[in-house]
Amino acid sequence: MPGRRFRSRRTLLVASLxxxxxxxxxxxxxxxxxxxxxxxYDAKSLAALRRQAARTRQxxxxxxxxxxxxxxxxxxxxMPAEPQDFFPLFSRAGLDPERDGIALCNGDGFLETWxxxxxxxxxxxxxxxxxxxxxxxxSFLIRSKATVYLVALQPLGNGGRMxxxxxxxxxxxxxxxxxxxxxxxxxxxxxxxxxIDYWDFREDVEGFGKFFARHQDQFTxxxxxxNEIQTLFFPLRNEKGRIMATATLASPSLTSRLTATREVLRxxxxxxxxxxxxxxxxxxxxxxxxxxxxxxxxxxxxAVLLIVVRLLALPLGELEKxxxxxxxxxxxxxxxxxxxxxxxxxxxxxxxxxxxxxxACLAVYALRRPKRFRFARRG
Amino acid sequence: xxxxxxxxxxxxxxxxxxxxxTADGTIPVSLPEPLSLADQLSREQTYxxxxxxxxxxKTTEFTADPELSTLPGSPGMILKxxxxxxNKRTGVQYPLRRLYFFIVPVIPPPAETGRRPVLDxxxxxxxxxxx
Numbered sequence: 021m022p023g024r025r026f027r028s029r030r031t032l033l034v035a036s037l038x039x040x041x042x043x044x045x046x047x048x049x050x051x052x053x054x055x056x057x058x059x060x061y062d063a064k065s066l067a068a069l070r071r072q073a074a075r076t077r078q079x080x081x082x083x084x085x086x087x088x089x090x091x092x093x094x095x096x097x098x099m100p101a102e103p104q105d106f107f108p109l110f111s112r113a114g115l116d117p118e119r120d121g122i123a124l125c126n127g128d129g130f131l132e133t134w135x136x137x138x139x140x141x142x143x144x145x146x147x148x149x150x151x152x153x154x155x156x157x158x159s160f161l162i163r164s165k166a167t168v169y170l171v172a173l174q175p176l177g178n179g180g181r182m183x184x185x186x187x188x189x190x191x192x193x194x195x196x197x198x199x200x201x202x203x204x205x206x207x208x209x210x211x212x213x214x215x216i217d218y219w220d221f222r223e224d225v226e227g228f229g230k231f232f233a234r235h236q237d238q239f240t241x242x243x244x245x246x247n248e249i250q251t252l253f254f255p256l257r258n259e260k261g262r263i264m265a266t267a268t269l270a271s272p273s274l275t276s277r278l279t280a281t282r283e284v285l286r287x288x289x290x291x292x293x294x295x296x297x298x299x300x301x302x303x304x305x306x307x308x309x310x311x312x313x314x315x316x317x318x319x320x321x322x323a324v325l326l327i328v329v330r331l332l333a334l335p336l337g338e339l340e341k342x343x344x345x346x347x348x349x350x351x352x353x354x355x356x357x358x359x360x361x362x363x364x365x366x367x368x369x370x371x372x373x374x375x376x377x378x379x380a381c382l383a384v385y386a387l388r389r390p391k392r393f394r395f396a397r398r399g
Numbered sequence: 400x401x402x403x404x405x406x407x408x409x410x411x412x413x414x415x416x417x418x419x420x421t422a423d424g425t426i427p428v429s430l431p432e433p434l435s436l437a438d439q440l441s442r443e444q445t446y447x448x449x450x451x452x453x454x455x456x457k458t459t460e461f462t463a464d465p466e467l468s469t470l471p472g473s474p475g476m477i478l479k480x481x482x483x484x485x486n487k488r489t490g491v492q493y494p495l496r497r498l499y500f501f502i503v504p505v506i507p508p509p510a511e512t513g514r515r516p517v518l519d520x521x522x523x524x525x526x527x528x529x530x
Contacts, residue, residue: 196432276489283488338454340488350447351428351438363447 032303039296043289050285054278061247065271066240069252072209072269073238079206080256080265084159087172087185088259090115090122094183096176103132110135119188119205127180138186139164141173149222154182158260160221166193168218170205170264190218213249213270216256225263228255232263247274283339294332301325305381313389323381330361330374337364400520401463401478404500408461408482411453417446421503421521429526433486433493445525456484459492467502475503475523482527499526 093113100106106124110133115122121136129141129150141150144162150173153160159172168190174183191203208214219225231239232255241251249270256265272280304322309315336342337360346352353365361371400419407415420426425439434452460483467476478500485492501524507517 197437273490276491279488340455343451343455350444350451351436351440353444354447355441355443356446360447360450363450 029303029306032299032306036296036299036303039292039299043292043296046285046289046292050282050289053281053285057277057281058247058274061274061277062243062250065250066252069212069240069250069269069271070238072212073252073254073267076206076209076214076267076269077254077256083170083187083189083205084259087159087170087187090185091172091174091183094174096174099176101178106133107135121186123184123186125182125184127182129184132181136186137188138184139169139171141184153221156260158262159258159264160262161189161218161264163218163220167191168220190216209269211272213272214267216265216267218265219263221264228263228266249273249276280340283341287336287339287341290332290336294329297325297329297332301329310385311388313385313387316385319381319385323378326374326377326381330370333370334359334361334367337367400502401465401467401480404478404480404522405461405463408458408480411458413446413449413453416449417442419520419522420445421505421523424523426522427524427526431496431527431529434527455487456493457487459483459485460495475501476520478502481530495530496527497530500524501526 090113094109100109103124110122113122113135115136117136119137121134121138123134123138123141124132125141126132128147129143129145131138131140131142139162144164145153154173154175157173159170162169162171167188170187170189172185174185176182187205188203189205193200193202196202204216206216219228238252238254241253243250249272251268251270253266253268255263256267258264301322304310304318304325307315307318310318310322337348342348347366348364350364353368354363355368357363357371360367362368403415403419406412407419420442422442425441426445427438428440428445428448429437430452434456436448440448461480463478463480467478469476480498480500481495482498483493483495500522502520503523505519505521507519
């Protein structure tokens with residue numbers, strides 16, 4: 021039994037030392053990585069922008085393709101005659117009624133049957149525009165208040181009837197809160213600043229057409245200085261080549277990239293050191309000499325390590341990724357103390373835990389100390 | 400008052416701001432993106448929140464209107480200011496925000512020296528909006 025305990029204690033020490041070595045490696049990496057990142061940053065950044073632009077275009081094309089695929093589910097030849105018979109077909113189409121919609125409309129664009137999130141073409145589109153869209157085909161965008169819809173009209177032939185397919189592309193409210201959030205069907209690319217303008221089919225995009233024709237369908241901004249923010253401006257087109265949206269992608273500057281990388285490495289380094297110190301703490305406080313109250317040194321070493329762990333956790337709250345977490349925000353709970361030891365709920369918890377740990381250490385040592393040692397001085 | 404608030408922001412000093420915050424009750428603080436905060440905070444929490452804000456964002460411009468707007472039927476006043484700041488990490492500049500500080504007069508208890516108490520002003524609410 022004592023042999024097993026010795027082996028497990030030795031494992032704690034070995035693991036702690038291994039983590040310290042790992043922390044050293046991360047420290048070395050944090051010194052070398054900025055140099056690697058800085059090399060040809062402008063070229064790498066531009067290449068990344070172009071790759072991301074291609075991904076965004078693919079994603080947009082996939083949304084249009086999904087709308088086309090949905091039209092194929094409703095071949096005009098086998099469609100029922102009565103409006104009420106359409107509803108079961110719509111509800112079985114596997115749509116998300118929160119984001120997608122489908123409507124049966126008469127020749128004037130008035131709704132007869134619908135399912136999900138739809139607009140009335142008769143209300144939204146002029147008769148003239150409606151006829152033109154039916155004739156030209158292809159998908160288009162409609163802006164209704166704060167929502168932008170991707171729409172495709174599918175003529176059914178009999179009496180000018182048609183199906184109108186809808187997908188919500190975006191919801192851009194003027195007022196944002198925790199309950200009212202902006203939504204985009206296109207995913208916002210991670211690591212880039214991304215903004216997009218949607219163009220309603222009635223808006224004139226001829227100017228963009230001419231502009232992008234001169235710049236091979238994408239315009240690369242010229243940064244004022246080396247390693248600065250780079251931008252790429254490009255259009256998103258429908259299956260007919262019409263511009264439906266224009267997007268601007270911006271890469272982070274080298275300074276910003278380096279800061280973010282350093283913060284990630286710092287976070288990893290701190291977590292490894294905290295883990296290493298915690299294992300070493302367990303090693304010292306599981307010492308038989310300390311647990312029997314005969315040797316104060318392991319207890320003292322453990323107490324010092326506990327304080328070190330607490331101090332190592334202090335800079336965590338300064339890291340951007342951590343700061344955004346609710347439990348690290350002083351607005352949730354916090355009060356002023358030395359070096360921010362109680363500046364957030366997590367800080368309050370960790371500081372309390374440290375004080376409790378130190379008290380427990382003292383209690384274990386004092387209460388388990390043999391009586392002959394406790395009263396030696398008095399005797 | 401305006402000079403003290405201006406000094407706090409221009410020096411990115413939460414300690415200076417703390418001196419002009421009310422200690423009575425909570426302070427409603429509402430800040431738009433990228434700060435994204437709307438809450439009722441104690442004076443200490445407001446200090447810690449601005450300490451966090453000033454550790455990430457550096458004030459690049461802060462102009463307080465010299466004249467205070469009075470509130471009809473209330474002893475309070477509104478101090479208006481324009482504030483722009485830059486993210487120290489990313490270098491991203493955030494354009495001007497309109498800041499409103501709701502201020503109330505506070506009469507401190509009489510001093511032991513027998514001197515007459517001097518009228519002071521404290522911030523009881525902070526609101527900001529994008530321009």
